[in-house]
Amino acid sequence: MNLLAPAARRVLVTGADGFVGRSVIAALAQQQSEGRIEAVLACDVRAVPQERQLPGVHYALLDVRAPDLTVQFQQLRPDTVVHLASIVTPGKGMTRAFEYSVDVEGSRNVLAACIASGVRHIVVSSSGAAYGYHADNAPWLTEDMPLRGNPVFAYSDHKRLVEEMLAAHRQSHPQLLQTVLRIGTILGERVDNQITALFEKPRLIAIRGSDSPFVFIWDEDVTGAMLHALSGRAEPGCYNLAGDGALTLHEIAARLGKRTTNFPAGLLKALLAIGSRLGISRYGPEQLDFLRYRPVLLNTALKERFGYTPKYTSSQALDAFIAARAAQGRPVTA
Numbered sequence: 001m002n003l004l005a006p007a008a009r010r011v012l013v014t015g016a017d018g019f020v021g022r023s024v025i026a027a028l029a030q031q032q033s034e035g036r037i038e039a040v041l042a043c044d045v046r047a048v049p050q051e052r053q054l055p056g057v058h059y060a061l062l063d064v065r066a067p068d069l070t071v072q073f074q075q076l077r078p079d080t081v082v083h084l085a086s087i088v089t090p091g092k093g094m095t096r097a098f099e100y101s102v103d104v105e106g107s108r109n110v111l112a113a114c115i116a117s118g119v120r121h122i123v124v125s126s127s128g129a130a131y132g133y134h135a136d137n138a139p140w141l142t143e144d145m146p147l148r149g150n151p152v153f154a155y156s157d158h159k160r161l162v163e164e165m166l167a168a169h170r171q172s173h174p175q176l177l178q179t180v181l182r183i184g185t186i187l188g189e190r191v192d193n194q195i196t197a198l199f200e201k202p203r204l205i206a207i208r209g210s211d212s213p214f215v216f217i218w219d220e221d222v223t224g225a226m227l228h229a230l231s232g233r234a235e236p237g238c239y240n241l242a243g244d245g246a247l248t249l250h251e252i253a254a255r256l257g258k259r260t261t262n263f264p265a266g267l268l269k270a271l272l273a274i275g276s277r278l279g280i281s282r283y284g285p286e287q288l289d290f291l292r293y294r295p296v297l298l299n300t301a302l303k304e305r306f307g308y309t310p311k312y313t314s315s316q317a318l319d320a321f322i323a324a325r326a327a328q329g330r331p332v333t334a
Contacts, residue, residue, distance in 0.1 A: 003177075003235065003236065004232060004233060004234060004235055004236075005120075005121045005177050005179060005229065005230075005232065005234055005235070005236045006079070006080075006120050006121060006177075006232060007230070007231060007232025008037055008079065008080035008121065008230035008231075008232075009037055009038045009039070009079050009080070010037070010038050010039040010041065010076075010077055010078045010079050010080065011028055011037060011039070011040055011041065011078060011079075011080045011081075011082060011230060012041040012043055012073070012076055012078035012080070012081045012082070013025060013028070013040070013041065013042055013043060013081075013082045013084060014043050014044070014062065014064055014081070014082070014083050014084055014085035014110060015044060015083075015084035015085030015086065016042035016043055016044045016048070016059075016084070017042070017044040017046055017048050017052075018044075018084060018085075018088075019190075019191070019219075020084055020125065020186075020219070020222055020223070021042075021044070021084050022052075023219060023220070023222070023223045024082060024084070024223055024226055024227075025040060025042045025054065025057060026054065027223050027227055028040040028057075028227075029054040029055070029056060029057050031227075032056050032057075033055075033056060037230075039058060039078075040056065040057045040058065041057075041058050041060060041076050041078055042057050042058065042059045042060070043059075043060045043061075043062035043076075044061070044062065044085075045061070045062065045063045045064075045085070046061075047059075047061060058076075060072070060076065063106075064083075064085045064102065064106030064107070064109055064110050065101055065102065065105060065106050065109060066109070069109050069110065069112075069113040070112065070113040070116045070117060072113070073113040073114070073116070073117040073119070074116070074117050077117075078117070078119055079118075079119060079120050079121070080119065080120065080121045080122070080123070080230060081110065081114055081119050081121075081122045081123070082122075082123045082125075082226060082230075083107065083110050083122055083123065083124045083125065084125045085102065085106060085110075086102060086103045086106075086107075086125070086155075086158070087099045087102050087103055087154075087155070087158075088155065088193075089193065089194065090154070096154055099154045099155075099158065100154070100158060103154075103155075103158035103159075103161075103162060104158050104161050104162055104165070107124075107162045107165060107166075108165060110122075111165065111166075111169055111173075111176070114176055115169075115173050115175075115176055119176060120175075120176070120177060121176070121177045121178075121179070121229075121230075121236070122176060122177070122178055122179070123178075123179045123180075123181070123226055123229045123230065124162070124166065124178065124179070124180045124181070125181055125183060125222075125226075126159050126162065126163055126180050126181060126182045126183065126238075127155070127156075127159045127182055127183050128141070128182050128183065128184050128185075128215070128240065128242070128295040128297045129149060129153065129155055129156040129159050129295065130147045130149050130156065130159035130160045130162075130163050130182060131145065131146075131147055131148060131149070131182075131295040132147070132148035132149045132150045132156055132160070132295065133150055133153070133156065133289040133290055133292070133293040133294065133295065134148060134150075134289075134293055135292075135293055137293055137295055137296075139296060140296055140297075140298040141240065141295050141296060141297055141298060142240070142298050142300070142301070143182070143237075143238045143239060143240060143301055147159075147160045147163050147164070148160065149161070150286075150289065152286040152289075153286065153290065163180065163238075166178055166180060177236040178236055178237075178238075179229040179234065179236045179237065179239070179306075180237070180238040180239070181222075181225060181226070181229070181239055181241045182238065182239065182240045182241060182297065183217060183222060183241045183242075184214075184215040184216060184217045184240070184241060184242035184243070184297050184314075185214055185215065185216050185217070186216075186217055186218075186219050186222060187216045187217070187218060187219065187317045187318065187320070187321040188218060188219030188220065188321070188324075189219075189320075189321075189324040189328075190219075190324075191219055191321070195214070196321070196332070199252065199256060199332050200332055201258075202258065202334070203258060203259050203260060203261045204249060204252065204253045204256070204258055204259075204260045204261070205260070205261055205263065205268070205291070206249050206250065206253075206260035206261065206262045206263070207262070207263060207264075207265050207268060207288070207291060207292045208262045208263060208264050208265065209265070210249075210265075210291075210292045210293075211248040211249065211250070212248060212249035212291055212292060212294055213246040213247065213248050213249075213294050213296050214246060214247055214248075214249070214252065214294055214314065215242040215243065215245075215246045215294075215296055215297045215314050216242070216243055216247075216312075216314040216317040216318055216321075217241055217242050217243055217310060217312075217314075217317065218243065218310065218311060218312040218316075218317045218320060220311065221241075221243070221310040221311055221312060222241065224308065224310075224311070225239075225241050225302070225306075225308045225310075228306070228307065228308045229306075233307060234306055234307055234308070235305055235306060235307075237301075237305065237306065239299075239301055239302045239305075239306045240297035240298060240299050240301065240302060241297075241299070241302060241310075242297040242298075242299050242302075242310070242314065243299070243310045243312050243313040243314040243315075243316065243317050244299065244310070244313040244314065245313050245314045245315055246296050246314055247314055247315060247318060249291075252318065255318055255319070255322065255333075256322065256332055256333050256334060257333045257334040258333075258334045265288060265292065268288055269285045269288045270285075272284055272285045272287060272288065273285040
């Protein structure tokens with residue numbers, strides 16, 4: 001019989017005031033009000049405004065880089081940690097060194113605090129980006145395939161480094177159970193990210209000869225999978241978190257009622273280099289592979305071993321996103 005992670009009772013969430021964190025905290029607060037968990041510990045480097053604080057939730061300032069993080073964990077006494085703190089979209093002027101300090105050193109600090117504090121289970125938000133954007137990626141990536149995050153992309157590289165750290169800790173500290181969710185591109189009613197910004201353009205940029213397939217996961221399914229990991233009914237491990245199926249960039253354009261501008265790879269790379277150098281584009285030539293070699297996540301293990309089936313397929317998530325934007329009066333369709 002496979003080992004199940006224990007049901008969470010005192011849950012500490014890092015990055016609790018981020019987009020995913022707020023949804024997770026709201027769902028945990030509901031479970032607490034129903035008596036299903038004992039305490040929700042919402043921790044973030046920024047103070048959560050009073051008007052956004054939920055009844056019964058304990059809010060705490062916590063920097064994952066702090067030297068005294070273990071002391072803070074021991075005071076808060078979590079038995080389970082949901083580690084969400086990371087830099088997804090760097091702010092203006094943010095350096096690679098700072099991103100590394102949060103993503104990698106912060107994760108190392110969290111793991112050390114978990115072990116020193118007797119935490120039983122950690123749930124980590126990783127990403128399909130950890131596999132990397134490579135020409136020789138398999139058509140469908142499974143959890144046993146190598147993680148080759150690209151050094152040129154901070155987010156991808158750091159997710160790979162954190163996963164290597166987690167793998168080492170699974171060997172050296174097996175008492176700390178791990179659930180690692182490699183999340184696909186998140187869509188939701190209120191999601192605005194680098195990918196949705198591409199969909200808002202009058203024409204979608206495509207690379208000649210590349211399908212650029214996308215896998216999507218609805219934001220409520222991200223929260224649902226995390227709650228399942230905490231339920232006492234899920235087997236720890238590493239899981240791709242994505243809806244069934246994938247959509248090519250041209251299929252996405254058709255759903256949006258838009259056309260694509262198809263660039264030869266060499267020309268687009270040159271244009272990105274010029275735009276970046278002149279300061280008229282936030283994207284450099286390295287972004288070519290980000291669009292050209294999308295990691296396509298197979299979710300079989302998520303459904304069959306972890307026991308969670310996303311409510312929306314990739315196709316349904318895109319349709320729901322399009323409908324939500326239309327209802328909000330900011331349509332993405334032509």
